[in-house]
Amino acid sequence: MSLEYLDWNELIASHFFRSEKRVQPVYLYVTESLINELGSDRGGDLQDFIKTLNTGVPWVTRHNQGICQKALQSWENWRDNPHYNSDYSYPPYIGYLTLFVLAAGIEGDFSSNSYYPRLRSLLGEELKTGQYPSFEKMHQLWEDLEQWANEDTNGEWGIFNCITIGQNRHISFPLAQMLLTEEEQKNLPNIFAEADLDPLSLPSETAIASLLSLHGKQYLRSHTLNLLNENDERCQILIERILEELNHWDGSVIETNSKIYYGNLRLCCKLDEIAGVTEITLRCTSRYDLPENDLDLLIEGNNEIYSCSEEIGGWSSHLKLNSRNLDASQFDFDWEKGFKMRSQDGEWCFKFSGSPVRILIKGQNYDLPGWVETSQLPKEKPFYLLVHPDHIEAIEAWGNSACQGFEKVRINQGLPQGWSLFKVDFAKSDNLVKSKYPNLSFPSTIRLSFKGGLRLDRRNLFFTFAQPDILLQGHNEEIDIDCQDQKLSPISFGVYQLPENLPLNEKISITARHQEEIIQQINLTLINDNLQNSSNSNDTPDYTRDVFGSFTELEESNHAKIRGAIVEGFEIPEFNFNTLLPIQGTNRIIFIGRKVGQIATPSEILEQDWTPIWAIASGRRSRVQFCGIDFNEVSPIAEKYGDRKQLKQWKKFLWYDRKVITPPKEQKLRCLWNKYQKEAKRV
Structure with a gap:
């Protein structure tokens, strides 16, 4: 046929x-x-x-x-x-x-x-x-x-x-x-992980071409590897496609039938130029959501446990050692060679990429204080350079000839031995350094991308209450940015804000033009953030899931379904504070009530007729958290409750273990905690 x-x-x-x-x-x-x-x-x-x-x-x-x-x-x-x-x-x-x-x-x-x-x-x-x-x-x-x-x-x-x-x-x-076969496309996450690439800080085209050539030999065809060394339009398109995949990579890689999540370790710097002192710490970054609990990390051959927790937008808190911020300058590892940290269960791996020259930009770009490491040379922006002693001469030659406001900063304390810090108002050219130091290179092609915003998925769907800005890289003053036939003005160098009152649920095009010629175009769609209104709107698409988590069409029925914060077809039980576990990620949680002897584990608390006042996380870092409801009814009561074993346990956690449990920080709660300890002493 x-x-x-x-x-x-x-x-x-x-x-x-x-x-x-x-x-x-x-x-x-x-x-x-x-x-x-x-x-x-x-x-x-x-x-x-x-x-x-x-x-x-x-x-x-x-x-x-x-x-x-x-x-x-x-x-x-x-x-x-x-x-x-x-x-x-x-x-x-x-x-x-x-x-x-x-x-x-x-x-x-x-x-x-x-x-x-x-x-x-x-x-x-x-x-x-x-x-x-x-x-x-x-x-x-x-x-x-x-x-x-x-x-x-x-x-x-x-x-x-x-x-x-x-x-x-x-x-x-x-x-x-x-430009990429299906097999090559599938292998990109492996290359990203081996090359220590960070989706939260995209490298320049020069840097990524160099890294892909080095780490892609077992994953890419020789034809693709050769193309990465060409300086033509096909090479530009290939790199743009790979950057797009890196931008969406969640950090996960399948290794021996298990999923490993990769992230990066980035330097953060607090600088006092007058005193000549720096405080350099490390933060973890990941496109994938960091664990809600504290993350404990180890380095091969080192028994020390480094810890951090999720803080903001893919960034962790400062890495800590023995409850104090880790001093990255005193680390027993060479910044030039790099190292890895892994979680104790092996599920997470964070890499500190080795480099003899490291770039620091203002942390406000990531909503962080101080200065933060980045992987690409900024254009027309101030930055600092951390330079290994063997490379100072080359960097000084470039800085003095191709940078504005290039000067060495006198630092007496806080840098690794032999390293130097240089301050730069802005770089005018990368010609002298980009071949030897790929991270010291500007974007070589025009590239439009989204910065920030709250994205729903890879369809470039954004909530209207959290719209992204438009980031233009590799550009000059002759490039115009249009949105819906409106010319946009930059709010900072290379960053443009979307106009107000853009339509919902329609494709919105952002275009980069050079003398009326379209250079690049990206699209996005804004969706309604008003869930209550959108549930009654014929214009807003409905995203619902059934009890198994599968997508379903919204229809009148009594079957349970969920859409954002809206739950339908299911009667939600009244909230019971006893079911709340306010402290997680520790070895054990114990709930304490008002009366002497009121003590229970999480599995037991659901069967009790009393409301917990304290949750004690006992373990390597024991601490207590208030979980009472009405502060007028939380003082300890001398009346005894339960058997002799419960009374002894109540006294143990409140009195005998008082020196190993971190009390609440708030003064009001600390005073209440002291009352409970005094009551336990009398038991």
């Missing part, structure tokens, strides 16, 4: 977009062998596929105007097209996009940057250079595919994001699909 064009379209689209790819990135990596494999059951191959492309969809009328006009006609108003019936599940133009991707991967006697002769060769036409007729209009199909995948189907069959970069943005669409 022969295949018509729409049959091919369904076969190809269903291979890439399917339920197993829900909210995962989809790339149309197409090869001749794939086309032959998909059509084999029905006697079709690549040549049959190309013939159907020339025939086009049943409603085509522009038969003699070229393949791109047929593609356009398959796209125009396809959602309302009466000829495109319910037998088909996918946009009817995906077959044509497949053709354009296939052309990007054709081998042969073509120059490396030659795309259009490849396309003509695939179609059996005369080989010649120059843009294919109407090819500049194909961006409408790619953008519609993004809308269909991300908005129409809510990412249920996969996420598709257009990549537009370079001077010829039209060919960047198909090129971006073919």
Whole structure:
């Protein structure tokens, strides 16, 4: 049975977009062998596929105007097209996009940057250079595919994001699909982990190309590795695609059938230039949510336990040793070589990437105090450099010739032995250092990205109450940023704020232009943050899950379902304070009541007829937390409760262990705690 064009379209689209790819990135990596494999059951191959492309969809009328006009006609108003019936599940133009991707991967006697002769060769036409007729209009199909995948189907069959970069943005669409195989795409997290890359601080293109070449040898094809060393448009598109994947990487890697979460260790610096003193500490960073409990970390060959807890936006608190901030300058490890810290259960690994030159920028970029380490040379911003003694001469030569306000800072205390600190108002050029020190390099291509905001998922859905700013990198004063036909003004260097009153639940485009030419474009959608109003709105999509955590459509029923803070079809029990465990991550929790002898573990407290006043976390770092309800009814009562064993336990925790339990910090609670200790002394 022969295949018509729409049959091919369904076969190809269903291979890439399917339920197993829900909210995962989809790339149309197409090869001749794939086309032959998909059509084999029905006697079709690549040549049959190309013939159907020339025939086009049943409603085509522009038969003699070229393949791109047929593609356009398959796209125009396809959602309302009466000829495109319910037998088909996918946009009817995906077959044509497949053709354009296939052309990007054709081998042969073509120059490396030659795309259009490849396309003509695939179609059996005369080989010649120059843009294919109407090819500049194909961006409408790619953008519609993004809308269909991300908005129409809510990412249920996969996420598709257009990549537009370079001077010829039209060919960047198909090129971006073919630069990495599915296997290479799958291996990127392993490379990111081995290269100590941080999704919260993206490196420059120069740095990431160098790191990928070094750490990707067992994961990437030689063709891909060679491309990373080329200085052409394909290399720029490849790096942009990899940066996009790094930006979304949650830090997880599958190793020997278990998931390991990787993060980074970053220097944080408190500086007093007048006194010549620095205080350098370490924080953990991770795209994946850090544990709610304290995180204990070890270094191989070292029995010391370093601890931290989640603090803000993917950052931990300062690493502590024996309850004091770890002095990173006195660490027994070389900053130039780097080291690793792992959690005791092996589930977390944080890497301190080795470098002889380390960059510090203002912590306010991350809502942190002081100065914080970053992995890319800032443009037109002040920064500090921490420099290993063997590299001071090279950095001074660059700083004195290519930086404004370059000077050495006198530091008497707080730096590792031999290291120096330099202050820079801003760097004017990276030419003298970027080849030797990849982190001392500017972005080399125009790149738009989102900064901050509260993102729902990879579809670039943001809540309207937490909109992102727009970050422009690798730019100059000739680049204009537009949003919804409004020209944006920077609020700081390279950072732009979205305009007010943007529409909800619609694609919003942000475009970088150079003299009216589009250089790059990114899209986002704002969704309503008013859950109560959105539940009654026909315009706002409903995201609900059933009791098993699976997505369901919102409908009138008595079945339990949850949507954000709204729970329907389930009667929520009255809140009982006895079920609260206010302290977690310790060896043991004990609840203490008002009466002498009222003591229970978490499993026992649910069966008690009294309300706990204190929760004591006993273990390596014992502490107490107040959990009473009414402060007027929390004083200890001398009346005895329970048996002799309970009385002894009550006295043990309140009196005998008083020196090893950290009391509450608040004075009011500390006084109350002392009353309980005095009562326990009399037992």
